[in-house]
Amino acid sequence: DGGITQSPKYLFRKEGQNVTLSCEQNLNHDAMYWYRQDPGQGLRLIYYSQIVNDFQKGDIAEGYSVSREKKESFPLTVTSAQKNPTAFYLCASRSGFQPQHFGDGTRLSIL
Amino acid sequence: EDQVTQSPEALRLQEGESSSLNCSYTVSGLRGLFWYRQDPGKGPEFLFTLYSAGEEKEKERLKATLTKKESFLHITAPKPEDSATYLCAVQAPGGTSYGKLTFGQGTILTVHP
Numbered sequence: 001d002g003g004i005t006q007s008p009k010y011l012f013r014k015e016g017q018n019v020t021l022s023c024e025q026n027l028n029h030d031a032m033y034w035y036r037q038d039p040g041q042g043l044r045l046i047y048y049s050q051i052v053n054d055f056q057k058g059d060i061a062e063g064y065s066v067s068r069e070k071k072e073s074f075p076l077t078v079t080s081a082q083k084n085p086t087a088f089y090l091c092a093s094r095s096g097f098q099p100q101h102f103g104d105g106t107r108l109s110i111l
Numbered sequence: 112e113d114q115v116t117q118s119p120e121a122l123r124l125q126e127g128e129s130s131s132l133n134c135s136y137t138v139s140g141l142r143g144l145f146w147y148r149q150d151p152g153k154g155p156e157f158l159f160t161l162y163s164a165g166e167e168k169e170k171e172r173l174k175a176t177l178t179k180k181e182s183f184l185h186i187t188a189p190k191p192e193d194s195a196t197y198l199c200a201v202q203a204p205g206g207t208s209y210g211k212l213t214f215g216q217g218t219i220l221t222v223h224p
Contacts, residue, residue: 004154033211040120041216042115042200042213042214042217043155043200043214044214045211045212048211090154092154097143099145100145100157100212101157102147102154102156103154104152104154105152105153105154
């Protein structure tokens with residue numbers, strides 16, 4: 001079945017450590033997105049990519065980095081510069097004017 | 112700046128008790144309004160897209176409507192399995208067809224048997 005796979009489901013970060021969240025899609029979608037979700041808040045856009053080797057900052061990109069070397073993959077790195085990384089991270093993809101499809105998220109916590 | 116406000120923040124219903132969720136938006140040139148359902152610990156699941164005022168979409172017990180300033184998600188005779196967080200999002204012209212979405216904070220719906 002086509003879909004978006006995020007891994008791991010749970011992730012723990014130590015102080016000063018960078019961690020990378022994986023997002024893979026087999027929907028052949030061109031655009032991919034990373035969102036952060038905090039309790040009581042809507043999804044906030046971190047980064048998005050329209051094509052391979054190109055990506056743009058969203059509303060809260062500070063402390064995060066991404067790459068888009070393959071159409072299917074859009075990993076997100078949470079760097080040590082992100083001082084409040086505890087959140088639920090969601091990856092999405094989209095083709096043209098179709099709705100965005102989401103993965104099942106990665107929950108990141110601080111040790 | 113695009114803004115989306117959902118109300119109420121939480122809604123408790125008895126099974127069979129119909130109600131509506133509200134999504135008010137401010138956007139310059141609406142390209143689409145989206146409703147999603149999100150279960151705990153899961154990603155949002157797409158429900159509807161509305162493009163112009165007066166448009167309506169239905170799916171089982173859910174019906175979404177759109178005006179120039181807000182959208183309603185009507186739930187008719189809800190069941191406990193309808194319990195979830197319902198998210199509203201708008202897309203404004205973003206220069207390309209891959210424009211970003213602005214989300215509301217969601218409405219947590221609980222349906223008691």
